[in-house]
Amino acid sequence: MEILRKTTFDQLSRVIISLKLRYYPTLDIIKPYGKRHRVAIIKYNDLTFITPITYAIYQPMICEPKTYLFFNKILKESDVSFLDVGAAVGTYALLAAKRKSYVVAMEPNLFAFLTLQINAHINKLNIIALRLAAYNQRCMVKIDEDCVEAIPIDDIGETFDIIKIDVDGYEKEVVEGAMETLRRCKYAIIEERSETFEHVHRILKKIGKKPILYEKLYAESFSGSLLRPRVKPRDFNVVYSD
Template identity: 30%
Template sequence: MGLNQIIRFILSHPMNRGRPVASLARFAAWQVRSRLQDEVIVDWISGAKLAVRRGMSGATGNIYCGLHEYVDMRFVLDILQPEDLFVDVGANIGSYTILAAKVCNARVIAVEPDPGTSRALRRNIAINGIAGSVHVVEAALGASGGRVSFTVGLDTVNRVAQTGDLNTREVALRTLDEVLDGEVPRIIKIDVEGFEAEVLKGASATLHDDRLKAIITETLDQDVEALLTRAGFERAFYDPETRIVGHVPVVRSANALMVRPSLYNAPRQ
């Protein structure tokens, strides 16, 4: 984002409404602190902390706004119960992982293929004291196992390499069904920069188990929606203020939410 986009994002965020001066002061304070310290430990929510370095766009939105992806993060916080299993595919530095394990007391499988980002993820797990609740899988997920080229140095948009990508490394490729080995999560979050359909193709057994109630996906293209629809999921929208899972969008969300029909708690419009 450019500076103007960041400012608009901060001022329009639900957790900053009515507090423009305080919100911009947090932004300014981060710009100063991140230039003076290589790593900043930030107090987050409900006792959680974030270890953040300059340029970690997957974390700075939480500093500016509390919950970067407000609707989706609130859904996780409101739906997950202690001892539920949450799967964070494309965990990055661990924002969702920390919410699930530290705040909700859930168990987490965090999948992050980039070694550098995985180190930052493990650092955040350590400072939050949740190593016993989180299993980190350092691999990409796809329709089959093996090896795959993965981009380097793109922060939150690192991805399985495409034709023309020059700065890449080879990483392990596994399927979600194999990683889970029969366990079934309550919620899966997938943020893999357009590789979502391949991840889902390797999760057929998991998707068809009714114990899986919801999937938060960054990409909801025709292939992704078809795979999830065949597994019994429907498009849904979450309202954090009323805690209603409904059929009509109320608040703008960064990702798409697909749920089992049993999770709806609002009448069909």
């Protein structure tokens, strides 16, 4: 992975507006998300994408390489459809779209959602990006300072070969609202925490899925010009299949 250059959040805001993306706020609305945010433009293999500089080291090729390599492998099985729940800036979604997969990406955070759209545009990839949260019922949820619509994944009404769920501790509620969709998928990649694992595992077992890969996640963060490792032992990925 190579960080090509850094840019400021205001520069990114101008890019968002110049591209006339399907959904974008004015600079006055986007500004509260922080001039303090700096973004990196990263090149990895044949992809180029933008990510906040503070999260550059959290990219899956670094902190979850086993999962990312497995994902890359199953994308080659033929025509694959992929649902990315909690897509963030789109690292998984971009790779799937690059492999000619049909990709739907859900991301409720405004900054991440906008960045996801820019990354798809930069790489000339077709990704259906939805600014929605996933939950076990239809409701409104608060994400940072915004209220965002949340829906059960089953309400999408589509069948996907691969589903990835990365929802920062809400995987129990998300899985409860996705049982039929998960039942039909070939692979489910779920980032879990120790306090949600038992419940999630029980639901997946009930619908006929069993774990085929575990990976403990290691996160690192930037502190000024220093790179300080920080282990997050509660977080791990589990890949389920039939």
